[in-house]
Structures are given as C-alpha cells and as structure tokens.
Amino acid sequence: MKIFTSSEYFDEQLYLESGRILEGYTLAYETYGELNRDKSNAIVVFHALTGSHHAAGKYEGDSKPGWWDGLIGDGKVIDTTKYFVICVNILGSCFGSSGPTSQTKKGQKPLRMKFPVITISDMINSQMNLFKRLGINKAYAVIGGSLGGMQALCVGIEHPEFTDRVIMLASTYATSPWAISFNKLAMEGIVKDTRFQDGNYKKEDFEDIGLNGFAIGRMAGHISFLSPKSMQKKFGRNYVETDGLYELFGRFQVERYMEYNGQNFAKRFDPLSYLYIIKAMNIFDASRNKDSLSASLKSIKAKMTLVSFRGDMLFMPSEMETIRDSLKDLGRGERVEYHCVDSSYGHDAFLVEYDKFDFYIRKALDG
C-alpha cells in the first residue's frame, strides 16, 4: 500500500457557522489506493479528536503505523486495492491543516486565540472543498469513530447526496453534559496554566515537558476513554513495583498510566488546537438549527451503520440507540443497521478491538 501525503491551500473565504470568515486555509491529507476512472471508489475516513490524516501505513523508519492501520490496507476491511481512501486533518488541528497556531491566509500570522470557533459542520465544509478539487463529487462511503463519527453523521445530514453509506462508531448525535464536563477539565487545565499566557506561549517554552495543565486535562480524557471495568482489568489495585523500595504506600499502576499518557500527549499536541477541537465537540448537536433530532435525520439519504461499544463511558450506546430509534420512527428501519459490541476497552475499543467490529464495516461496504 502506497501512502500519498499532501496538502492543499485554499485561497478563498470559508464562511463559518459562527458567522465569522476564515480568509484562507490549508488542509493536509493522506490517501491510500488509487482513485478509479469514474472516481466512484473513494472512502472518506474521519479522524478523532487528536488523530491526524495519517490513518494507515508506516512512514519510512517509523515503528508505529497510522491510527486505523488495523482496518485500512491492502486486503483489509477497508481494502486499498479496491478503494481510494482519503483522510483529511481537521481544521483547527495541528498536523498540517490550518489551526490556531498555524497559517490561515498566506502571509498572515497564526491567529492563536483570535482563531474563530470551528464546528463539525465547518470541518466538513472545508473538506468538501478539498474533495471537489480532487474531483470527488460522491464518496463510496464515509466512516469515522468518536469525533470522526460526528463528522460522518454531519455529512449524512448536511450533504445527503455525497454518499450512500455512512458508518459511525463510538459517537453520538449531540455531546452530552457528561462528555462536556470531561472536556471542561482540559479547558480549565490549559487556560489556567501560567505558561499558557492567554494563548501566546512559545512552544519552545515547554517542548520537553508540555503544559502541566494540558497533561492533567488529557488525563481526564483518558478516564473517559477507559471504563471502571477496563481499568479493573488493566490495572486492578496494583502498585508500581519499581517504587516499592522507596515508598510505603506507593503509586498505583493506574496513576502511572495517567501520568505517562498525559505528559507524553502534552508534549506532542498543541494546547490551542486541543481547546478549539474540544469546543467543536462540545458544540456538536445534530439537531441544532432544526426543530428536533428527527427533523435533522430526515434529510439523510445514505444507509446508516452505527456501532457502539458496551462500557463506552464517553459516548454511551444509548446515544447511538437514540439515532437508530429516531430513524426507525421515520420509517427508515431498513436503512439503518445498529450493533452494540461487547468490549472491555470502553471508548478506546474503536481504535483497538478491530476483530470485534470489522465485519460490520465489511458488511456496510459490501452491502
């Protein structure tokens, strides 16, 4: 499988849901496989909160492949010998697409805290411009988990002609106050960190360590990505053994896990991008601007495949079931397929336990 990495600059205004305008923007993206002659074999993959366009394959010298390599590749469920797969770094992120700390209009300085609020709809609108430029007027399917699932749902609702197949995993139709409250910890952690300096930090100032408040916020995220059961299984009440000699009531393994993941993440991700993306997640509500969720879902033309995970503490199965039920009430029962996967990984399952759900994706693509 060949990885093609690229980016496109759009020297045009993007009208945002907030009413503000982005004067120009860049989108970084990656593709795998070949676009066929009639450009009908494109599968759009949407990444989650902290993912990137690097969804599959390995760059030379890398030990780890892209974040959904288990699903995307030659002969895999999302078969790159058959499909042309494209994944775009979302607007607001920090991996090459325009965000608060990168360029928007060419020649302009990064907007930092003056970067406008971005919504899921805005992310999708920008990506639609890229697909158009690439000649893709219709995708064979769109698919995403978590924040990626929100994007997939948004396409189904707001661009109903764009695809016949929408696949969303571990996601929701509207971010719950429970999920918002986890994001709140990250917002507070970042904004109140003295080194954040109202968004005017220099990356060099904390390159080696990351913002502490950001690390704490990310630790909060990791609680919501796991679950009471998955933590029990993974860590129990085990202590970190190497500390045994030094500390009588030492650190628990679950504490070390959180430290490690929080701190490492704070080094590699940009705090302002994180703020803007969790804000977009918080704002997401598929029923906004409509009378009801039902009124929104009504415009969907694609066949919907919904996969939730039992024990997902961030976006609970009941939220996906609301989408299914709402579609059923609209008489679309035959156009929606719902599966709740038994998993002990919690929300993280959609990035881990491929063998428990990949056949649902296969079915959605073959059907």
Next chain:
Amino acid sequence: MKIFTSSEYFDEQLYLESGRILEGYTLAYETYGELNRDKSNAIVVFHALTGSHHAAGKYEGDSKPGWWDGLIGDGKVIDTTKYFVICVNILGSCFGSSGPTSQTKKGQKPLRMKFPVITISDMINSQMNLFKRLGINKAYAVIGGSLGGMQALCVGIEHPEFTDRVIMLASTYATSPWAISFNKLAMEGIVKDTRFQDGNYKKEDFEDIGLNGFAIGRMAGHISFLSPKSMQKKFGRNYVETDGLYELFGRFQVERYMEYNGQNFAKRFDPLSYLYIIKAMNIFDASRNKDSLSASLKSIKAKMTLVSFRGDMLFMPSEMETIRDSLKDLGRGERVEYHCVDSSYGHDAFLVEYDKFDFYIRKALDG
C-alpha cells in the same frame, strides 16, 4: 437539638499503619443529644472526604445546617431525643483535627508535606481513643457514607466488639482504579500548581481565589459525584443564559456548575488536607493484610446494613454487592441487609435523597 462542639488533645503517640508515629494529635468533634447513664445510646457518624464534624443543626447566624441534617435531629431518623450522636473530624482534615497544616504535638509546627500518610484504620484508631476518653466503650451503631462508609466498615472489621450495627452507604470495600484515577487529577492539579510550592504555600497567597489546580481537581471529583443521567437531567445541553449576548457558542450550564463548585471549594478547603485524605481513600482496601476480602469480613460481628445508589459512578452498586455476597458466602446472609436505591443523583444521593433511603437506616437502628 443542642449542638455541642469541642476538641480533645491527645498527648500520646499514635502508631500509624505506615510504621510512623504521630507524637500527639487533636480531634475536633460535635455531639447532639444526651449520652444516657449506661452510655449505650451513642451513634457514631463518620463524615466523607470533605465533610466536617458539623453533621447536623445550625450554628447561630448560619443559613445552612450540618451536612446530614436531613437525617440527624430531634424526631428524625437518627433521633437525637433518643440517641447521643457524635461525629469526629477525621485525622488529616482541616476543620480542627490534626492535619498537615495544623498542630500535631503541642508546640510543634505544622508538618505539611512531612505529615505521615494516614489510612482509614489510623483515622478509626484515633477516634477510638476519643470514644474511650468519653467513656463510650460500645456504640449503639456506626454509620457513614462514601469515605465515611469505609470508616464504618473498618470499625466492623477491626473493632468488632465496638458496635452491633454497621451502616454503610455509597461506599466500597476497596477503592477501585476508576476512583483512584479521579483522585489522580486532584493530586496532579494540586502538586503541579506553581503556587503550591511543595506544600509550603501560605494560605494568604490564594485566600480569595484558591489554588487553580485544586479547583480543577475538585471539578474532576464533581464528575464522579454526578452521573451521565443526573447531568442530563440537571443541565442538559443548556447554555448559561446571561452569557448569551456576549458569546455565540457560550458556556454550558454544566461548565458553570463545575467552575462554581471547583473554585468555591478550593477557597474553603486546604489542598494539603485534600491530598492526604484522597491518599487515604486510595489506599483503602478492607482485604489488605489478609488473604482475601472474605478473611477480613469474617471478623465482623455487627449486623451490616449496606445501601448503594444506582448510577453512583464513584462507588458502584456492584462493589457493595461484593460485600454482601462475600458475607453470604460466609454464612452471614441473615446478618447483612443490602438495598440498591434508585436515584438520579449518582454518588451525591447519600447527601440529598434522604426520603429514598432513610427507612433503611430506621430499620437498622430499630432492628
């Protein structure tokens, strides 16, 4: 009902579970009702993480009564015309009993970060010394919720002759990694706050605002005290209306709730005390020093009343059920009563929805 507030200084060594020794200590406590002639009508109430010995009644000029005023008082379930109720501020806390920022041995400076690690067993041992001094060799009942429930269970196991009735609510036999991970956010928040200064902060430095990192840690706590359902019911996706004019995608009500509670709490509670108490909570494991939970529970002689709350995200009903099942397996089925209360308040229910569980307490006391 008369409130009697007092404190006792113990000019003696307290041998701690860690092997360290507290050279002296003070315990603040409150009592309601009268101790009868044979001192057989005492009910010991244990407070939770951030509670105090002020469990019931109002001080002159106060608008709010003690934290369990709904249960304790003349004619109430814990009837102060009948019982002598006592509640002791736990060791490590900051409301009058010895802790990291107060005096231990008379004339000694506060130990701050040199204060020894305290366990639930240590808290109980110190309280036992107070009860002895007051002439109470046996309590009619002991009762507590959350961290107070751990104390109640500890009495049942480690001081089996002290009472015939142990009542524990919204608690567990061992703190789960899930609960530990919420506490971890508070630990990191406090310790990494630059104004914490390795525990050598001056309260004056942040009297008006509180430590930011502490506020964030407390917000994390509030997530675990509520639940997805209770948040949905309480806040939904509602925005703070007063912000409407100023911010397009404004603050959610759940965000304001967290800010308010986190910040206010950080002003009124001591960060070092919080660190020491959540450490004690993390360490709590009723099966420690024994081969199994069963081996620990075996020593219990009291009748056990266990009350859990459906939707408690901190100490789940399944954890209380483990205690019940373990007691049943020991052939103590008739000496244990378990109730899971339907509530939409999550963990907080034991401080709120009295009418949903007070009859279980009445039954335990009358039985």
